[in-house]
Amino acid sequence: MNAAKVPSLRILETRGLSKRFGSVQALSGVDLDIHAGSVLALLGDNGAGKSTLVKIVSGVHRPDSGELFLDGSRIDIASPRDASTAGIETVYQDLALCENLNVTQNLFLGRERRSRGSALWRMFLDRRSMEEEAERAFEILGTRIPSLSNPISTLSGGQRQAVAIARAIVWQSRVVMFDEPTAALGVEQTENVHGLIRRLRDQGVGVLLITHNMVDVFALADRALVLRQGHRVAEMDPRRSTPDDVVRAITGSEAAGVRPS
Amino acid sequence: MSQPRPRSEPVVSAAPFKEKLQRISHGELGLIPVLAALLAVGIIFHIASPYFLTPRNLSNLTLQVGVLGVMALGMSLVLFIGEIDLSAGSVSGFCAVALVLLSAQYGLPGVLAIGIAILCGAAIGGIHGKLVTLVGAPSFIVTLTGLLVWQGAQRMLVGNQIGQILIDDPLVISIASTFMPFWLSLTLVLIIVGASLIYCARQLGSNRFSGAADRLGLIARSMLFPVLAILILAVLSNHLGVPVLLLILACVALVLTLITEHTAFGVHIFAVGGNAEAARRAGINVAKLKILLFSSCSAFAAFSGIIAVSRQYAADGNTGGGNLVLDAIAAAVIGGTSLFGGRGRIQGSLLGALVIGTVANGLDLLGHSANVKSIITGLILLGAVSVDMIARKRRIQSGAAGA
Numbered sequence: 001m002n003a004a005k006v007p008s009l010r011i012l013e014t015r016g017l018s019k020r021f022g023s024v025q026a027l028s029g030v031d032l033d034i035h036a037g038s039v040l041a042l043l044g045d046n047g048a049g050k051s052t053l054v055k056i057v058s059g060v061h062r063p064d065s066g067e068l069f070l071d072g073s074r075i076d077i078a079s080p081r082d083a084s085t086a087g088i089e090t091v092y093q094d095l096a097l098c099e100n101l102n103v104t105q106n107l108f109l110g111r112e113r114r115s116r117g118s119a120l121w122r123m124f125l126d127r128r129s130m131e132e133e134a135e136r137a138f139e140i141l142g143t144r145i146p147s148l149s150n151p152i153s154t155l156s157g158g159q160r161q162a163v164a165i166a167r168a169i170v171w172q173s174r175v176v177m178f179d180e181p182t183a184a185l186g187v188e189q190t191e192n193v194h195g196l197i198r199r200l201r202d203q204g205v206g207v208l209l210i211t212h213n214m215v216d217v218f219a220l221a222d223r224a225l226v227l228r229q230g231h232r233v234a235e236m237d238p239r240r241s242t243p244d245d246v247v248r249a250i251t252g253s254e255a256a257g258v259r260p261s
Numbered sequence: 262m263s264q265p266r267p268r269s270e271p272v273v274s275a276a277p278f279k280e281k282l283q284r285i286s287h288g289e290l291g292l293i294p295v296l297a298a299l300l301a302v303g304i305i306f307h308i309a310s311p312y313f314l315t316p317r318n319l320s321n322l323t324l325q326v327g328v329l330g331v332m333a334l335g336m337s338l339v340l341f342i343g344e345i346d347l348s349a350g351s352v353s354g355f356c357a358v359a360l361v362l363l364s365a366q367y368g369l370p371g372v373l374a375i376g377i378a379i380l381c382g383a384a385i386g387g388i389h390g391k392l393v394t395l396v397g398a399p400s401f402i403v404t405l406t407g408l409l410v411w412q413g414a415q416r417m418l419v420g421n422q423i424g425q426i427l428i429d430d431p432l433v434i435s436i437a438s439t440f441m442p443f444w445l446s447l448t449l450v451l452i453i454v455g456a457s458l459i460y461c462a463r464q465l466g467s468n469r470f471s472g473a474a475d476r477l478g479l480i481a482r483s484m485l486f487p488v489l490a491i492l493i494l495a496v497l498s499n500h501l502g503v504p505v506l507l508l509i510l511a512c513v514a515l516v517l518t519l520i521t522e523h524t525a526f527g528v529h530i531f532a533v534g535g536n537a538e539a540a541r542r543a544g545i546n547v548a549k550l551k552i553l554l555f556s557s558c559s560a561f562a563a564f565s566g567i568i569a570v571s572r573q574y575a576a577d578g579n580t581g582g583g584n585l586v587l588d589a590i591a592a593a594v595i596g597g598t599s600l601f602g603g604r605g606r607i608q609g610s611l612l613g614a615l616v617i618g619t620v621a622n623g624l625d626l627l628g629h630s631a632n633v634k635s636i637i638t639g640l641i642l643l644g645a646v647s648v649d650m651i652a653r654k655r656r657i658q659s660g661a662a663g664a
Contacts, residue, residue: 081544096542100535100603105528110543112525124523150284153656 009035010072011206012057012088012175017066018230019052026052028230029066034175034206039197041209041221041238045250048227050210054177057208058090059083070174084111087174093183095164099153103145103163104134106152107170137169138162141199157185158192165196168205176200177208182216194219214243226250278474289656294648295596295612298641302616306623313623316499323497324437324572326618327506328353328565330611332585333592334517335561337610338554340593341521342534343602344400346555348389348407349562349589354581355415356382357566361576362418364430371432375567382563383556385411390555394548400555408586416578425575436509437571440502449508450494454487506568510611513561518607530554534602584635591638592617595645599653616641 013033019026027049034040044050055061057068059080068075070086077083083090097106104127113126113133134148143162145155152160161181168176178197182190190213197220201207209216217224218238226234226249234249285293306313332349339346356378363374385407392403419426428434441449461483465476497503521527532540533547541547562581570576594600595616596609617638624634 080542084544090542092542096536096539098532098535098539098603101528101532105532109528109532109540110545112528114525124519125525125528147283151289154284 009037011036011070013069013072014053014057015067015069017053017056017063017068019049019056019061019063025230027056027063030227030230030232032225032232034208035222036174036206037201037204038222039201039207039209039220041211041217041224042227043211043217043224043246043250044227047229048250049230050227051179052230053227054090054179054208054210057083057088057175058177084171084173087172088177089168089171089173089175090177090179091164091168091181093180095160097152097160097164100151102151103148103155104130106163107134107137107167111171133170134166137166140169140203141166141196143196158189161189161193162196165200168200169203173205175206175208177210179210180212181209182211182213190215214246217246218243228252278472278478281478286655290597290648290652292597292606292609292612294645295609295616298595298616298645299612299619302619302623302641306619306626310623310626312626316496318622318626320497320500320504322618322622323504323507325622326614327437327510327568328572329585329588329592329618330510330565330614331513331561331568332565332589333596333610333614334513334607335558335565336586336589337593337596337598337605337607338517338521338530338561339400339558340590340598340600341530341602341605342551342554343537343600344393344551344555345590345600346386346389346404346407346558346562347401347586348385348404348411349558349565350581350583350586351408351411351415352382352385352559352581353562353566353569353585354576354579355385355411355418355566356563357570357576357580358415358418358426358578360433360567360570361426361428364433365426365428371430374430375433378567379560379563382566383560386556386559386562387552389559390552393555394551412582415581419578425573425577427575428570429574433567433571434574435505435571437504437506437568439505441505441508443498443502446494446498446503450487450490453490457483457487514607514611521607526550531603534604536603584638588617588638589614591642591645594649595642597645597649599649613645 010033013031015031016029018028018030030049030053032040032042032053042050042053052061056063057077059077059082062078068077075082075086077086077088098109101109108130113130114122115124115126116122131148138145141162143159143166145159145162152163155163165176167173181193181197185193194216197207197209201220207220209220211217221238224236224238224241224246225232226236226246228250233252236245236249238246285291303313312318332353336346336349359381360374360378363369363377364371369377389400389403389407392398393400396403461480464479464483493507494503521530529540529545529550532543532545533550537547566576566581569580573580592613593605593610594613596605596611596613598605598610598613620637620641621634624637
């Protein structure tokens with residue numbers, strides 16, 4: 001995709017992100033940009049710097065150098081809180097759900113809505129409005145949840161995935177990063193997650209998909225970015241590449257169809 | 262799985278009553294086991310002793326349950342986050358002795374002495390919490406240390422004084438020996454009845470409760486507390502009236518219930534108990550929350566020590582000792598609180614304390630020794646944990662079955 005042609009779609013950009021852990025240069029000057037309503041796959045072998053990149057954008061690590069831009073203006077993400085305030089949500093592989101809490105409580109965890117009124121009243125939760133919002137989110141995802149007041153422990157794996165992703169809708173996140181979303185899933189569940197990610201993308205959300213799975217890349221990604229040893233080595237269009245091209249970029253053997261960047 | 266569904270069908274379907282039944286069948290038993298246990302021990306002792314259900318004995322029972330009840334409520338808070346506080350008994354004893362010394366030897370007014378004792382408890386709990394979160398030591402070990410340290414400190418405070426240190430501060434003594442006048446009790450009962458009726462009427466108006474079963478369930482649920490309050494008033498007015506201590510216990514339970522079940526902080530407590538890592542990622546300050554709860558638990562322990570002083574007009578090196586802390590943990594567990602964290606209710610712990618108190622009271626009436634009490638309480642605890650483990654299996658199965 002030509003970024004210059006549609007500059008207004010660009011939500012999040014990183015410029016020259018670098019991070020060193022001791023003697024290991026985990027990330028060296030990585031640029032990437034995430035566009036609204038589009039899926040960017042981030043690929044690379046173990047230790048290529050994918051997780052480091054995600055952790056910097058989600059506020060877990062601070063970069064040694066480099067900048068982040070949201071809607072073209074520079075932002076500072078010093079903590080996970082800052083990331084969620086900026087509208088950047090991360091869906092972890094383990095989903096980070098509290099199984100003992102119910103669906104609504106999980107969706108709003110850490111950002112609960114309080115009742116309106118006097119100071120005393122504001123101490124209490126506004127359950128009704130949270131439930132309505134939750135229903136709306138599942139409507140958008142097209143997922144049926146047996147009951148919003150049932151604990152997560154009673155839900156199926158697919159429903160749990162939907163709950164983790166519904167968070168992004170409830171928070172009106174602009175960017176959602178998925179960390180290996182299908183790594184532990186079977187075929188049917190993978191299909192389910194792909195469906196959920198597509199619906200999220202259709203809402204205009206910018207999706208960053210960290211994955212090892214070629215099926216994910218070719219089913220979902222509009223662009224694919226390959227990292228190797230902390231460097232950005234290739235950006236490719238999955239519609240014009242083959243899985244072989246991608247694998248070659250990841251492992252480092254030169255290949256046709258790969259545009260060095 | 263995410264199948265497209267017709268627009269007209271609501272995302273969330275189950276009605277409250279159906280939902281409840283479904284949850285029970287999935288092993289979410291709630292307060293059912295502890296209510297059943299309470300009913301069972303009540304019936305057994307009523308059959309075994311003609312004195313059990315007399316106003317005089319029930320009045321005694323409510324007073325006896327105060328110390329354990331307050332400690333069990335505080336204990337629930339740390340159990341909710343998957344921690345434990347073995348030091349609550351020692352802390353309660355230490356603060357009780359501190360209270361008596363402040364009042365009897367240093368002549369501090371009751372209000373001030375009570376305030377200092379509770380702050381002292383809060384500070385001690387804060388230290389425990391800090392050690393748990395900072396050092397990362399298991400709370401079992403930290404509070405076991407606390408148990409030993411504060412018990413030693415309590416005995417050092419008592420020093421070489423022989424026997425009990427007496428207290429004659431009117432405020433401290435009045436806590437456990439004052440009964441409310443009838444008009445006040447009646448007013449409170451009327452407020453409870455009125456509030457429940459308003460709640461019930463408002464809920465019936467909402468479209469959530471449209472089915473007949475749902476409406477009936479709602480009415481039954483809203484009538485539980487008014488009926489209980491009327492019964493308590495009716496029985497206890499035949500003796501000396503409703504003890505102020507019962508009102509204090511009810512207020513503590515009410516406030517803690519509102520906090521744990523209706524505030525964001527309450528959700529965070531259970532989130533930390535269920536999955537601390539997920540809570541941290543959601544931006545919750547887990548360490549701060551844990552320290553606050555350890556601190557509250559010890560403050561409630563101190564308060565239970567104050568009630569003990571108020572009942573005995575004295576404190577000594579053994580106040581807060583014996584089985585008290587284990588009974589408090591048992592009360593919470595009988596009430597449905599999980600030792601693994603993330604599961605339990607304040608009302609459950611209160612009812613659990615009532616079960617243990619009733620067993621102690623009933624066996625006293627029948628003239629059994631403390632040894633028998635200990636055995637019976639242990640067996641009830643075993644029963645409660647077994648019920649919970651079976652329910653837990655059900656929960657895990659129903660979760661897995663849906664996957």
